[in-house]
Amino acid sequence: MEYVSPEGLRLDGRRPMEMRQIRAEIGAVAKADGSAVFEMGNTKVIAAVYGPREVQHRSQQMSDQALVRCEYSMANFSTGDRMRKPKGDRRSTEISLVIRQTMEACILTHLMPRSQIDIFVQVLQADGGTRSACINAATLALADAGIPLRDLVTSCSAGYLNSTPLLDLNYVEDSAGGPDVTVGFLPKLDKVTLLQVQNLLNCVILGRFSALVVGKMDSKLPIDTFENVMQLAIEGCKAIANYIREILLENTKQLEYRRGL
Template identity: 45%
Template sequence: MSRNKELISKIGLRLDGRRANELRRIRCKLGVFTEPDGSAYLEQGLTKVLAAVYGPHQVRNRSKAQHDAAIVNCQFSMAVFSTNERKRRPRGDRKSTELSMHLQQALLAVIKIELYPWSQIDVYVEVLHADGGIYPACVNAATLALIDAGIPIKEYVCACTASLANNDIPMLDISHQEEVMGGPTLTVAALPISGKIVLMEMSQRFHLDHLQKVLEKALQGCRDIKQILDEAVRLHVRDVGCSTGWANTTS
């Protein structure tokens, strides 16, 4: 397939029928496992992610413990059946290590780690099916799992992608097909309430004339996703009751 193909038709529809400013359908659920302290399942389009949180618990290696804050350990992995690229190592490769670090960066921006000195919080995310926007789906699922675990957070951290269609039209929440056929993709993790950006990554460089409008589109996506996650949390609390520490989070 050739890159930079016209990704929006003359009637304003993308390859999957969405308009430029539409998110893929997001479905999510908290408390999908009983063993972890918190868990969540999230579908963003065809990308499917499970997240599990353990802790806070005692640091296993006491030499790494912090006297004034918790350690946040994040581990990203992909199920062996999550992609058609059979030769790709789904665990332990450089990309997985990089995504684990980026996930940790996003979560450290919101977890109130100062409340848990000498402690550790473990966050595991597993991609069950990959179809673009892997990192945003992992961030969004991890946020829900933290809330399910009752770990106090300053506010939601959400992530979204954006790109350009037909050379000048910003579009939201990029699928794998659009990643392959289109131009550069911008990935943003942000705190929608305060507007703080905690991570911004480009697959390729954008022209300076286009970067600002693509960034604004990605931030709007983060705000829209926050509303969806917040509704899922409220439904979960209504159905199963309040999680410990939930009152300490910002709604």
């Protein structure tokens, strides 16, 4: 199938290096300590953060740091055909774990000992790149909750189809079976915290990153192309970080001037 037309346009009319339209909104859940909605094109995700609060199970309490928990789920209505079991399957358990590890790495947990932070993310519309959207939404929600973070972690995916590197894959491109990477990135520290590679043969590069790899490795990808694809994803992360920062600054200013003196 042709994913990039001779004119250089993708199926949804984007250029290969173009991201989908992103939109973020803070304060979507009234009762949560922090919450956000994040959209990347037709992918729409809602995140809510509760905490830091008292640990529910005393045995899990840690006297030197906070416990971070994360739950990822997809709404029944998020996909084309209605889902029977929106959570608890292997895929959502894995994504919960990935999000938890990514967020835990950037939360300053040692500042909130003996407490727990709960992150709930739910996919409202799925059109590819749900895990990136979830990480972005979770970052926004954590920032809204006033939880101290090392850096704003953002995430974006990139793939390689029709011998072209493509940024921010949608569902059709994602399910084409080509190699793709999902990158979690800390823009200030200039570090990659998450790297998920799917359908890729070469994983020699792994030594360079504190990486986590899943997926089957069958399609071939030369190492320099991989570097390109990954660089593209990192660029996407940077663009998202700029947008998130803008939204947060706007929100902070608003809260401040509304409160007055």
